[in-house]
Amino acid sequence: MEKNTKIPKAAQPENGKTLSKPRIFFGVLFVLTSVVLTFSFISYLMNWKGDQSQAGTMLDKTVKSSNFFGKIGDWLGNIFIFESIGIAAFIVAFLFFVFGMLILKKNYFKTWKTVGHSLFFICWLPIFMGAVTNGEGVLSGVYGFQISDFLNAVIGTVGLWLVLFVSIALYFVLEFNLNPNNVKSKLNDLNDNTLGRVKAMMPSSENFEADEELEEMANDVSGTETATVQKTASIPAEIPVKGFPEVEISNDFETISTPNQTSFDDAEAANSVTLNPESVSPNVMVTDHIDFKVEVAKTVDVLDASDQKSQELVEKHGLYDHKLDLAKFQMPTIDLLRDYGNEEISINKEELEENKNKIVGLLKNFNVGIAEIKATIGPTVTLYEIVPEAGIRVASIKKLQDDIALNLSALGIRIIAPMPGKGTIGIEVPRKNPSMVSMRSVIASHKFQNTDMDLPVVFGKTISNEIFMADLAKMPHLLMAGATGQGKSVGINAILTSLLYKKHPSELKFVMVDPKKVELSLYSKIERHYLAKLPDGEDAIITDTHKVINTLNSLCIEMDNRYDLLKNAFCKNIKEYNKKFSERKLNPDNGHRYLPYIVLVVDEFADLIMTAGKEVELPIARLAQLARAVGIHLIVATQRPSVNVITGMIKANFPARAAFRVISSVDSRTILDSPGADQLIGKGDMLYFNGNEIMRLQCAFVDTPEVEKIAEFIGEQKGYATAFMLPEYSSEETTSTVGAFDPNEKDQLFEDAARIIVSTQQGSTSMLQRQLKLGYNRAGRIMDQLEASGIVGGFNGAKAREVMISDLNSLENFLNDLKKL
Numbered sequence: 001m002e003k004n005t006k007i008p009k010a011a012q013p014e015n016g017k018t019l020s021k022p023r024i025f026f027g028v029l030f031v032l033t034s035v036v037l038t039f040s041f042i043s044y045l046m047n048w049k050g051d052q053s054q055a056g057t058m059l060d061k062t063v064k065s066s067n068f069f070g071k072i073g074d075w076l077g078n079i080f081i082f083e084s085i086g087i088a089a090f091i092v093a094f095l096f097f098v099f100g101m102l103i104l105k106k107n108y109f110k111t112w113k114t115v116g117h118s119l120f121f122i123c124w125l126p127i128f129m130g131a132v133t134n135g136e137g138v139l140s141g142v143y144g145f146q147i148s149d150f151l152n153a154v155i156g157t158v159g160l161w162l163v164l165f166v167s168i169a170l171y172f173v174l175e176f177n178l179n180p181n182n183v184k185s186k187l188n189d190l191n192d193n194t195l196g197r198v199k200a201m202m203p204s205s206e207n208f209e210a211d212e213e214l215e216e217m218a219n220d221v222s223g224t225e226t227a228t229v230q231k232t233a234s235i236p237a238e239i240p241v242k243g244f245p246e247v248e249i250s251n252d253f254e255t256i257s258t259p260n261q262t263s264f265d266d267a268e269a270a271n272s273v274t275l276n277p278e279s280v281s282p283n284v285m286v287t288d289h290i291d292f293k294v295e296v297a298k299t300v301d302v303l304d305a306s307d308q309k310s311q312e313l314v315e316k317h318g319l320y321d322h323k324l325d326l327a328k329f330q331m332p333t334i335d336l337l338r339d340y341g342n343e344e345i346s347i348n349k350e351e352l353e354e355n356k357n358k359i360v361g362l363l364k365n366f367n368v369g370i371a372e373i374k375a376t377i378g379p380t381v382t383l384y385e386i387v388p389e390a391g392i393r394v395a396s397i398k399k400l401q402d403d404i405a406l407n408l409s410a411l412g413i414r415i416i417a418p419m420p421g422k423g424t425i426g427i428e429v430p431r432k433n434p435s436m437v438s439m440r441s442v443i444a445s446h447k448f449q450n451t452d453m454d455l456p457v458v459f460g461k462t463i464s465n466e467i468f469m470a471d472l473a474k475m476p477h478l479l480m481a482g483a484t485g486q487g488k489s490v491g492i493n494a495i496l497t498s499l500l501y502k503k504h505p506s507e508l509k510f511v512m513v514d515p516k517k518v519e520l521s522l523y524s525k526i527e528r529h530y531l532a533k534l535p536d537g538e539d540a541i542i543t544d545t546h547k548v549i550n551t552l553n554s555l556c557i558e559m560d561n562r563y564d565l566l567k568n569a570f571c572k573n574i575k576e577y578n579k580k581f582s583e584r585k586l587n588p589d590n591g592h593r594y595l596p597y598i599v600l601v602v603d604e605f606a607d608l609i610m611t612a613g614k615e616v617e618l619p620i621a622r623l624a625q626l627a628r629a630v631g632i633h634l635i636v637a638t639q640r641p642s643v644n645v646i647t648g649m650i651k652a653n654f655p656a657r658a659a660f661r662v663i664s665s666v667d668s669r670t671i672l673d674s675p676g677a678d679q680l681i682g683k684g685d686m687l688y689f690n691g692n693e694i695m696r697l698q699c700a701f702v703d704t705p706e707v708e709k710i711a712e713f714i715g716e717q718k719g720y721a722t723a724f725m726l727p728e729y730s731s732e733e734t735t736s737t738v739g740a741f742d743p744n745e746k747d748q749l750f751e752d753a754a755r756i757i758v759s760t761q762q763g764s765t766s767m768l769q770r771q772l773k774l775g776y777n778r779a780g781r782i783m784d785q786l787e788a789s790g791i792v793g794g795f796n797g798a799k800a801r802e803v804m805i806s807d808l809n810s811l812e813n814f815l816n817d818l819k820k821l
Contacts, residue, residue, distance in 0.1 A: 023103055030100030036069060037076060037093035043068040044077025045087075045138070086141030088125040091118045120171060127151070128164055320582045322506040322594040326529075329717055332501055336709040337440035337702070345377055345435050345465060352382065355408060355429055359384060362407045366400060368392055378463035379698040380434040380685050385424040394418060397425055412679035420693050428463070428696060430681045437461050437684070439494060439702035443501055454575065455508075455597060455633065458498040459491070459658070459688060460700040468697050470690070472499075472599070472635075475656035476628035481641035481671040482660025487684040487699055488637055489519050491658060492603065493707055494700045495635060496523070499599070500710060505529040509724045511551060511600045515607040517543045522704065525711040528719030532598060532726055535766035536776050540723050545611045552619035554729040555600060555632060559623065561727065562595060562630035574631035596724070597631045605638040606645045617647065624653030641671040655691035660684075660699075728766060730780065730795045743818045746785055749774070751815055753782045754791050758811045763792035763801030789818065 047066045067073035080089035095118055102111055126144025131152070133139055140148065151160045323329070352375050360370055369389035376383040388397065394417045405413045408429055416426035442448060442458045445467050455472035462468050472478065478495075482488035499508060509532040514520040523531070524541050531540035534547070534554055542548050562574070569586055571577040574595050577586075586592035600623070602608065608616045624634055636654070638645055641662065659677035662668050668677035672689050680686065684699035747753075749772055756771050757763055763786070768779040783801070786792045791814070793802035805811050 023105075027100050027104035030096050030103060034093045034097035034100060036073075037080070037096065038090065039068045040073035040076045041081060041089050041093065043073055044081055081141060082138045084141050084143050085122060086126045086129055086144050087139045088122045088141070088144075091122050091125075094118065117175075124164070124167060124171075131160055131164060320584055320594070322578075322582070323504050325720065326505055326718065329505060329529075331504075332710050332713050334440060334444050336713055337443060337706050338438065339440050340436050340438045340701075343379075343435055343438060343441055345379065346433065347377060348433070351432060352377075355382070355384065358407050359386070359404065359427060362400070362404060363397070366396070366403075368397060368400075376464055377431075378465055378696075379437050379461050380681065380683075381428045381430050381463060381696065383463045384427045384429060385419060385422070386427065387424050394425065411681050414676050414679045414696070434681075434683075434698075437698045437700050439497055439700045439706065442467050442700045443498065448498070448502075451502075455599070456498060456502050457495050458700065459494065459686070460684065460698045463696055468688070468695070470656070470688075472633050473597070473631075475633070475690075477624050477634040477654050477656065478636070479646065479651070479654035479657045479671065480635065480637040480660075481646070481657075481662060481667070481677075482637075482639065482686075483662055484639055486661040486680075486682045487686065488639070488660050489603070490684060490701060491660065491686065491699050492519070492601065492635070492637060493702050496601070497702050497707065497710060500526075500530070500714065503597070505719070506594070506596060508597045508599065511542070511555065511598060511726070512540070513542045513548050513551070513600070513602045513608070515543060515545070515548075515604045519603045520601065522707050522711055525715035526719075527723045528721070529714050529717070532724035535725050535728050535764075536769050536779070545608065548608060549612055549615045549619075550729050551726065552600075552616065552623070554726040555598070555627075556619050556622055557727040557729060558598070559627045559630055559632055562632075563626075565592060565595070566630065568592075573629045595631055597633065600632065600634045602634070602636045605636045606640045606642075609645050617649065621649045621653065624650070641667045643670055646670055657689045659687045659689070728764070728800075730765070730783075743789075746789075746818075747778070747782050750782060750785055753779075754786060754811060754815065755808065757786060757792060757803055758805050758808055761803045761806075763803050 044067060065071045065074050067077070069076075077089075080092060081087070085092075095115065098111065098114055126140050127148050128144075130140035130144035130146075130148030148160060151163065155163070321327075356373060356375065360373065363370060363386075369392060370386050371389050372387040374385050376385070386397075388394075398415055398417045401413060401415050404415070404427065411430050413430070414428045416428070418424065419426045437460045442460060447467050448456065448458050448469060451469060453469070453471040453473070456469055457472050457478075458467065458469045460468060472495075480488060480491060482491075496510070508530060510523070510530050511532050512520045512523060520541050524539070527533075527540040533540045533542070534551055537547065537551075542551055566572070566574075566577050568590070569577050569580055569592065571580060574597070578594060580586050581592060581594055602620075620634070620636070623632060627633070634654075636650075641659075657671055659668060659671045659680075661680040661682045662671070662677045665675040665678045668675050671677065672687060672694060674694065676694065677687055684701060686697050686699050688695045688697050753768050753772060756768065760767065763783070765776070765779045765783045768774060768782060769776060772779070774782075783792065787794060787801070791803070791805055791811070793804060795801065805814060
């Protein structure tokens, strides 16, 4: 099979035909310089003492030189070998040859890799020769002798040789990617191959016995006819033999399955398996000189042109590094989080025994027998799991929730009947002395540090005191609810903190909506690192309702643009797309770019619904339905989870929900589709519903000063020039006014705006805002007037409007004509 080869672009001559004359001249010049240097150095090493004494007599005709290139060769050898780098001067001559070939478009070497290796040996080889020769001769040069002599005086002879050995060993380790596992595996493979070849060469006793049996059969059969097996693609079940009855050949030999069709005619196939003579029926005489083999053809990977090009780019430049712009960015340290010190769960046996007796006694009073009971102590509540006796109905225990709470004098209990997958009934009872779960403890945990989730969100700890994490990329959206002061804002901060501790700024962007203007304002310091906003937005934290509508619609445009990119790249999700882009399989000239995850955080959704209604609900619902595959995820929180705020359209696309304590069971059913959130005790006590089951968690506590420290730590580092810019969006109300332009009612800055647009050839509303220092509404009206007058084209999504007038002279004529109207 022929390989699909492609001539590298760098190897093609200029203009596709011939090289330019300057390129030929300089290329040949470099190659000839390499030849001159090489022979000059060789001749200098042969007669260096005499050539060195003649180095200062360049213009003396009476003095003759023995160098191949005369006194010029003496001078070159003295400069490069004696007075500088010794024998490493030959590497300089080699570099001249490499650059000459590069100029002549002959890429026989990987240029930059070759230069790097050459520079290393130019530095290392003179010092090594200085240590070997101890300054005698010219092999080390002045540079090598002086440095080796200095190191010998400072660290001694042993230290000098240790430095040389470690440096060359480190070079080979980095160059050939050597590690103990690779070396061990290669030695094992070599040992296995050697033993296999030795065993194959040694004769086997079974083979001797089979040969003797075949020879005896051949002597017993009269006549000279033999059964010859033809080399065909399929083995026949019966082989007719002249002079003998038809004999069936046994099919007991082992079948070899390969990915490719087995070929008997392909002589180039490397692997072959010889069948054992015992597999042939003893009634058929097989000649000794016939070898019956099954040949396995090797599979050859054929790359198309685009894959081959991307592979060449990866080999030359490596994988695309999206972190390169902020390569020195440091993730927040664990010291920024506070250690509260009272997180250990203390076991109060008296409290456990008292609660157990009260539960058993109360159930016994209602004729509910218990076969077994056990307790699991969590940070906030203790779970008592009971196994009722046979014949006891589960519903009879669920009805006793208020009676159990009264008997235990508890703030609120929750009965889980039955426990999913356990066959028990759970009774959650609040502890008298609950333990705090700090953000520091969950962030520093082994589970969080070693997670491979795309967007890891750590909520806190479960009843069994295990750290609970979830992947926001798989949720894919989160709906949160809770009354005022029950921990909802702390829960949002915990989610944002866990993402900031795990994702690089190039991998994650936030769009934050805060109608209350105080909850998310702490994150304004990380605007140039993690936040996204509209091109005309002044603040990255969005507080104005009108700007919220524009931002949500802008996110819809970004979602559509990303789907177009995925469609052109033949990818199904953002993870596959970014992997292709990192492997340089997607061309940035075609609009492809690395796509970061975008997380939309809405702190008070009820306020937006009250002020904007459908204008907010529709883009939220559209994003929730479609945005998962392109890496846009939503976190929506509200204090009032009523049905007119969290509508059916919203709930249908938010399978993951988190509920803190709410006022009534109706609100609990609205957010979780089941009661229980009204029985929580507050202070971070929460229920998490993942679409299958409800889990009780204690949310990790992160205080406001901790969030401030994290934001300051990130904000003080180098960031991008601006925040991540979302596509420009023009609302329907603004675009509907297009066409109602009256020259007599045009804006005072209409002509100035037109001149700016034509001179820059960029029809952007945000540019008018910056140049003329206008607000968004006035700049939008001027842009509509420019469109109605024919100076710019219509709205084009994320792209700037098309400018219809090409130069300022034509614009002035156009403006003069408008004045006459």
